[in-house]
Amino acid sequence: MSLKILSVVGARPNFMKIAAICDAIKEFNRLSTGANIQHILVHTGQHYDANMSDSFFNDLELPKPDISLGVGSGSHSVQTAKIMERFESVVVNECPHLVMVLGDVNSTVACALVTTKTLCAGNAGGRDFIPKLAHVEAGLRSFDRAMPEEINRIVTDSISDYLFTTEASANENLLREGVPTEKIFFVGNVMIDTLLRHRKKAAESTILQDLQLAEPQGTKPYAILTLHRPTNVDDERVFSRMLKAFLDISKHMPVVFPAHPRTLKRIQEADLGDCFVDHFIQGPEPWDSRVRIRLIPPLGYLDFLHLMSNAKVVLTDSGGIQEETTILGVPCITLRENTERPVTVAQGSNVVVGSNPEKIVKEFNRVNSGGHGVHRSPRYWDGHAAGRIIKVLVNRFLPDRAISIPAYEAKAEELRQN
Ligand code: UD1
Numbered sequence: 001m002s003l004k005i006l007s008v009v010g011a012r013p014n015f016m017k018i019a020a021i022c023d024a025i026k027e028f029n030r031l032s033t034g035a036n037i038q039h040i041l042v043h044t045g046q047h048y049d050a051n052m053s054d055s056f057f058n059d060l061e062l063p064k065p066d067i068s069l070g071v072g073s074g075s076h077s078v079q080t081a082k083i084m085e086r087f088e089s090v091v092v093n094e095c096p097h098l099v100m101v102l103g104d105v106n107s108t109v110a111c112a113l114v115t116t117k118t119l120c121a122g123n124a125g126g127r128d129f130i131p132k133l134a135h136v137e138a139g140l141r142s143f144d145r146a147m148p149e150e151i152n153r154i155v156t157d158s159i160s161d162y163l164f165t166t167e168a169s170a171n172e173n174l175l176r177e178g179v180p181t182e183k184i185f186f187v188g189n190v191m192i193d194t195l196l197r198h199r200k201k202a203a204e205s206t207i208l209q210d211l212q213l214a215e216p217q218g219t220k221p222y223a224i225l226t227l228h229r230p231t232n233v234d235d236e237r238v239f240s241r242m243l244k245a246f247l248d249i250s251k252h253m254p255v256v257f258p259a260h261p262r263t264l265k266r267i268q269e270a271d272l273g274d275c276f277v278d279h280f281i282q283g284p285e286p287w288d289s290r291v292r293i294r295l296i297p298p299l300g301y302l303d304f305l306h307l308m309s310n311a312k313v314v315l316t317d318s319g320g321i322q323e324e325t326t327i328l329g330v331p332c333i334t335l336r337e338n339t340e341r342p343v344t345v346a347q348g349s350n351v352v353v354g355s356n357p358e359k360i361v362k363e364f365n366r367v368n369s370g371g372h373g374v375h376r377s378p379r380y381w382d383g384h385a386a387g388r389i390i391k392v393l394v395n396r397f398l399p400d401r402a403i404s405i406p407a408y409e410a411k412a413e414e415l416r417q418n
Contacts, residue, residue: 001034001036001038002009002035002036002037002038002093002397002409003035003037003038003097003098003393003397003398004037004038004040004095004096004097004098004392005025005037005038005039005040005098005100005130005393006039006040006042006090006091006094006096006098006099006100007021007039007040007041007042007052007099007100007101007102008044008087008099008100008101008102008107008108008111009041009042009043009044009046009065009102009107010043010045010047010071010083010106010108011046011048011052011105011106011107012047012052012053012056012105012109012298013048013105013113013191013318013320014102014103014105014107014108015053015056015057015060015062015188015301015317016039016056016060016190016191016195016301016320017102017136017137017194017195018041018062018102018190018192019060019061019062019197020030020190020191020193020194020197020385020386021100021102021136021190021386021389021390022039022041022062022063023193023197023386024386024387024389024390025037025039025390027387027390028390028394033167035394035398035400037390037394040066040067040094040096041062041063041065041067041091042064042065042066042067042068042069042087042111043065043067043068043069044069044071044083044087044107044110044111044291045069045071045072046071046072046073046083046105046106046107046409047072048070048072048077049261049298049314051297051298051299051300052224052261052298055300055301056300056301059198059301059302060194060198060301065415066160067090068334069083069086069087069090070086071081071083071086071223076106076148079106079110080106080109080110080357083107083110083111084110084111084113084114085107087110087111087114088114088118091114091115091118091119091120091131092120094119095120095121095123095129095131097131097132097397098131098132098133098134098291098393098397099111099112099115099131099132099133099134100134100135100136101115101133101134101135101136101156102135102137102190103136103233104137104149104150104152104153104156104302104319105149105152105264106139106148106152106220108135108152108156109152109155109156110153112133112135112155112156112159113155113159115130115131115133115231116130116133116159118130118131128394131260132161132162133159133160133161133162134160134161134162134163134164134191134389134393135156135157135160135163135164136164136389137151137161137164137166137189137190137191138156138157138160138163138165138167138170138174138184139157139163139165139169139170139171139173139174139179139184140153140167140169140170140173140319140340140341141153141169141170141173141340142315142336142338142339142340142364143338143387144337144338146231147229147231149319149340150340153340154177155402157174157177157179158177158179160183160361161183162183162185162222162392162393162396163179163183163184163185164185164187164385164388164389164392165184165185165186165187166187166188166189166323166341166343166376166378166380166381166385167189167341167342167343167379168186168343169342169343169380170186171184171186173411185388185389185392186380187380187385187388187389187392188379188380188381188382188384188385188388189323189378189380189381189385190385190386190389191320191323191324192323192324192327192381192382192383193383193384193385193386195305195324195327195328196327196382196383198301198302198305199305199309201302202301202302202303202305202306202309203306203309203345204302205302205305205306205307207303207304207306208306208307208310209308211254211256211279211294211296211307213254213256213310217308220253220254221253221312221400222253222254222256222311222383223249223250223253223254223255223256223310223311223313223314223315224255224256224258224307224308224311224313224314224315225246225255225256225257225293225314225315225316226257226258226314226315226316226317226318226321227242227257227259227260227262227263227315227316227317227335228260228262228263228317228318229317229335229336230262231336231355232317232336232355233262233263233266236266236270238355239266239270239272239358240270240272241355242335242355242357242360243272243275243293244357245357245358245360245361245364246275246293246315246360247275247292247293248357248361248364249315249360249361249364250292250293250294252364252368253312254294254349254370255293255294255315256279256294256296256307257276257293257294257295258296258297258298258299258304259296259297261298262300267295268279271293274292274294274295275292275293276294276295277292277293277295278292278295278296279294279295279296280296280345296367305324306406308321308325308328308330309330310325311329311330311378312330312331312367312368313330313331313332313333313341313364313367313368314330314331314332314333315332315333315335315360315364316332316333316334316335317334317335317336319329319340319341320338322334322339322341322344322348322350323341323344323348323381325344325348325349325350326343326344326347326348326349326350326375326377326378326381327348327377327381329375330349331349331351331367331372332344332348332349332350332351333351333353333360333363333364333367334350334351334352334353335353335354335355335360336352336354336355337351337352337354337355339352343378345376346378347377347378348375348376349372349373349375351363
């Protein structure tokens with residue numbers, strides 16, 4: 001007896017999420033006798049640079065993808081269409097019971113659409129069927145349809161059969177959009193599963209020494225900056241105004257900036273190189289003249305986790321980093337006008353400030369002078385989210401192999417009553 005799950009990754013934030021799912025599947029197969037989950041991992045190739053993809057597979061000890069679609073970059077339509085075209089034959093050949101997509105990237109929506117439109121041949125004279133679709137990290141909404149990810153989320157959720165959510169706001173959004181309660185499963189955050197599992201290993205990273213932030217008397221205070229949203233980096237005026245704020249901040253402490261390839265391109269095109277020092281080529285500048293941002297290549301998972309864990313503050317337009325800093329208790333200044341992850345503001349260490357330089361500096365000053373409130377871990381961000389997902393799927397597809405995960409069991413009744 002076997003359940004065949006085909007899961008899809010494509011872009012950087014997917015890799016941390018699938019790592020937790022892979023672990024939970026491995027655990028199920030180890031515990032279970034007689035039944036097993038056959039897991040096929042597909043990599044679309046949306047991200048392909050070694051430091052955007054391979055390094056995550058190594059750090060997270062992910063299995064090599066069973067199938068690589070190699071689509072690469074392109075406009076949204078070209079990229080989405082290429083993934084759809086190549087993924088269709090994968091579904092037809094593999095005939096999985098379930099396709100699992102994660103997050104909100106183009107690979108997510110492309111493979112979700114294909115899944116719901118592909119008829120698979122039933123085996124041993126069984127009926128032809130359309131695989132079920134599961135969306136991990138369902139229901140998040142920024143309510144900003146100018147964001148490509150928002151469209152990806154809405155479309156994926158509207159056609160999914162299993163919607164696994166990370167926070168209460170997501171449940172409310174889905175219910176408001178008319179998704180039946182039976183399809184919604186509040187399981188927690190698989191990315192946080194991965195963070196909790198890798199924190200100890202990440203502490204062995206030498207990144208603080210490599211960046212000359214470790215000193216005999218302790219770690220130097222420093223800020224991390226990540227920025228890659230088209231709304232922030234594609235408009236030269238917006239981007240250069242924001243850079244002024246980061247330069248201001250770099251007068252108080254080093255600002256370490258692992259730059260996404262899209263952002264690096266924009267820096268080159270807009271000739272903004274003077275704002276930066278390339279840390280690994282030019283080395284850090286002496287403290288007194290450190291009024292430039294320290295540019296470094298994108299970091300692997302473990303190095304970035306260690307760097308983030310020790311930062312005084314993180315400035316970012318990423319979604320996942322708002323969640324990770326919430327668990328780490330590191331102040332996060334979100335460089336966007338909205339967030340689809342409101343729990344990170346209500347319970348975490350996140351403040352949404354947008355791209356206005358005065359607001360960014362003001363919030364930095366507040367954090368730097370110790371004005372950082374207490375934070376709590378959101379509900380179910382406890383390292384067991386992927387286990388809950390596998391439990392739901394096993395109970396549905398392999399009912400006589402129902403598994404019990406104590407942390408989930410304890411809260412399941414409470415959840416049903418909410
Ligand atoms: C994508 C996701 C975004 C996510 C981000 C994480 C969508 C719509 N966006 O944005 O939600 O937060 O990933 O990183 O799916 N490039 C490279 N090498 C790579 C990958 C990309 O050089 O390995 C360059 C290419 O010039 C490409 C550009 O980066 O055109 C943008 O890549 P793309 O995957 O289209 O979007 P991201 O900005 O990475």
